[in-house]
Amino acid sequence: MSYVSDVMDKVKSRDGHQAEFLQAVEEVLDSLDAVIERNPKYQEHRILERITEPERVFMFRVPWIDDKGDIQVNRGFRIEMNSAIGPYKGGLRFHPSVNLGILKFLAFEQVFKNSLTTLPMGGGKGGSDFDPKGKSDNEVMRFCQSFMTELCKHIGPDTDIPAGDIGVGGREIGFMFGQYKRIRNEFTGILTGKGLNWGGSLIRTEATGYGSVYFAQNMLATRGDSIEGKVCAVSGSGNVAQYTVEKVNDLGGKCVTLSDSSGSIYDPAGIDAEKLAFVIELKNVKRGRIKEYANKFKNVEYMEGRPWGIKCDCAFPSATQNEISRTEAETLVKNGCFVVSEGANMPTEPGGVEVFLKNKILYGPGKAANAGGVAVSGLEMSQNSQRLSWTREEVDQRLETIMKAIHTQAFNASQEYGAKDNLVVGANIAGFVKVADSMIDQGVV
Numbered sequence: 001m002s003y004v005s006d007v008m009d010k011v012k013s014r015d016g017h018q019a020e021f022l023q024a025v026e027e028v029l030d031s032l033d034a035v036i037e038r039n040p041k042y043q044e045h046r047i048l049e050r051i052t053e054p055e056r057v058f059m060f061r062v063p064w065i066d067d068k069g070d071i072q073v074n075r076g077f078r079i080e081m082n083s084a085i086g087p088y089k090g091g092l093r094f095h096p097s098v099n100l101g102i103l104k105f106l107a108f109e110q111v112f113k114n115s116l117t118t119l120p121m122g123g124g125k126g127g128s129d130f131d132p133k134g135k136s137d138n139e140v141m142r143f144c145q146s147f148m149t150e151l152c153k154h155i156g157p158d159t160d161i162p163a164g165d166i167g168v169g170g171r172e173i174g175f176m177f178g179q180y181k182r183i184r185n186e187f188t189g190i191l192t193g194k195g196l197n198w199g200g201s202l203i204r205t206e207a208t209g210y211g212s213v214y215f216a217q218n219m220l221a222t223r224g225d226s227i228e229g230k231v232c233a234v235s236g237s238g239n240v241a242q243y244t245v246e247k248v249n250d251l252g253g254k255c256v257t258l259s260d261s262s263g264s265i266y267d268p269a270g271i272d273a274e275k276l277a278f279v280i281e282l283k284n285v286k287r288g289r290i291k292e293y294a295n296k297f298k299n300v301e302y303m304e305g306r307p308w309g310i311k312c313d314c315a316f317p318s319a320t321q322n323e324i325s326r327t328e329a330e331t332l333v334k335n336g337c338f339v340v341s342e343g344a345n346m347p348t349e350p351g352g353v354e355v356f357l358k359n360k361i362l363y364g365p366g367k368a369a370n371a372g373g374v375a376v377s378g379l380e381m382s383q384n385s386q387r388l389s390w391t392r393e394e395v396d397q398r399l400e401t402i403m404k405a406i407h408t409q410a411f412n413a414s415q416e417y418g419a420k421d422n423l424v425v426g427a428n429i430a431g432f433v434k435v436a437d438s439m440i441d442q443g444v445v
């Protein structure tokens with residue numbers, strides 16, 4: 001039995017009930033055969049056993065009082081997965097589906113993603129099964145304060161620096177930052193995605209969406225093509241989806257879909273700046289449903305389910321994990337889609353990935369394509385420690401350069417290890433080698 005399959009079996013026997021974690025580990029380990037074979041040191045140092053086990057996991061009670069005066073109890077988590085190349089870095093997710101397995105999958109992905117950004121950041125992830133939907137601002141604040149009352153014991157500007165993810169935007173980051181400051185009496189960069197008046201970076205809000213479009217642009221450039229004139233299907237309507245639409249528009253493409261957990265809209269005329277402003281207000285301020293878009297604008301279709309049946313050139317899945325099945329991937333390809341750039345984490349099921357690779361479309365896996373968010377978080381940390389802020393143009397320029405570097409590393413690694421231009425293999429290998437070599441340098445820890 002090979003070293004890789006031996007380790008996979010061990011992970012399965014230990015964490016067999018954590019389906020998403022197993023899926024993420026399997027996808028990475030499957031691509032590492034060539035690199036492990038060429039470098040026996042990784043087996044000698046038991047790197048795969050160590051890299052699949054978090055350095056530390058915190059799980060805690062989050063009690064808070066709702067508007068009726070009743071006590072509610074949620075569960076909080078922080079996974080500190082790997083700190084070989086820098087302090088733990090990765091977002092917080094507030095969603096009822098959150099559990100240990102989902103956060104471990106996200107933390108594991110984050111390790112390789114952060115390595116690809118070229119910045120010194122380890123990998124972590126956290127969150128809670130709290131659902132901000134339908135809660136008042138005061139309820140969200142009380143929850144965030146209780147969550148941070150425990151989390152503040154484990155994070156710090158040189159230790160672990162969380163950010164946002166699903167259900168955690170500017171409002172939640174603000175409440176958590178305020179509580180950290182109050183308890184610790186320190187104004188330090190312990191979270192990224194902060195408000196611009198109190199240490200945030202320009203372009204952080206936009207970074208994941210912009211980055212995923214830059215990544216698509218880099219993939220298209222390998223075929224002498226660009227986003228200009230492309231019809232794009234986008235899923236989700238939150239942070240990542242919103243700024244994907246904005247950047248596609250900037251580069252001369254047209255986005256025709258958005259979605260939320262209830263359904264999708266199809267707007268053949270395209271989601272222009274004015275319609276996007278409506279979506280941003282609807283989702284970030286009114287906290288309404290995407291269906292309202294179809295009531296507001298003419299000639300828009302609303303359908304239940306996901307948008308992958310719509311004909312498009314490029315797809316930007318930007319909602320959540322496993323949102324493109326094998327059948328949906330087949331439909332996309334059959335309808336002429338030839339670019340998929342993943343804004344979300346692990347949005348394509350393994351069968352769907354197989355379809356994309358078999359059909360040789362330009363496929364950018366999440367850990368490469370959506371790394372722009374954490375990259376600008378890294379830039380926010382640099383600005384915080386220097387106590388200065390860079391201009392919008394400067395940050396955007398750095399983001400564009402980093403996304404190009406990520407594409408180049410993944411592309412080159414795929415060539416070097418005989419996987420042609422398979423960016424799944426390339427991103428996994430390029431992300432892995434840097435972390436694995438650093439772990440060896442630092443001894444058995």
Ligand code: NDP
Pocket residue numbers: 164165166167168169208236237238239240241259260261262318319320321343344345370371373374
């Ligand atoms: P938001 O909370 O801002 O938006 C999430 C969007 O996805 C909403 O439209 C939401 O719909 C929809 N969604 C969430 N869960 C589901 C589900 N189970 N089924 C269908 N739709 C769903 O999150 P973000 O935009 O920040 O994150 C989106 C994805 O991007 C996630 O996979 C996240 O991990 C990834 N990501 C985010 C980064 C960031 O910087 N924010 C960085 C890198 C990756 P509804 O409103 O109905 O819940």
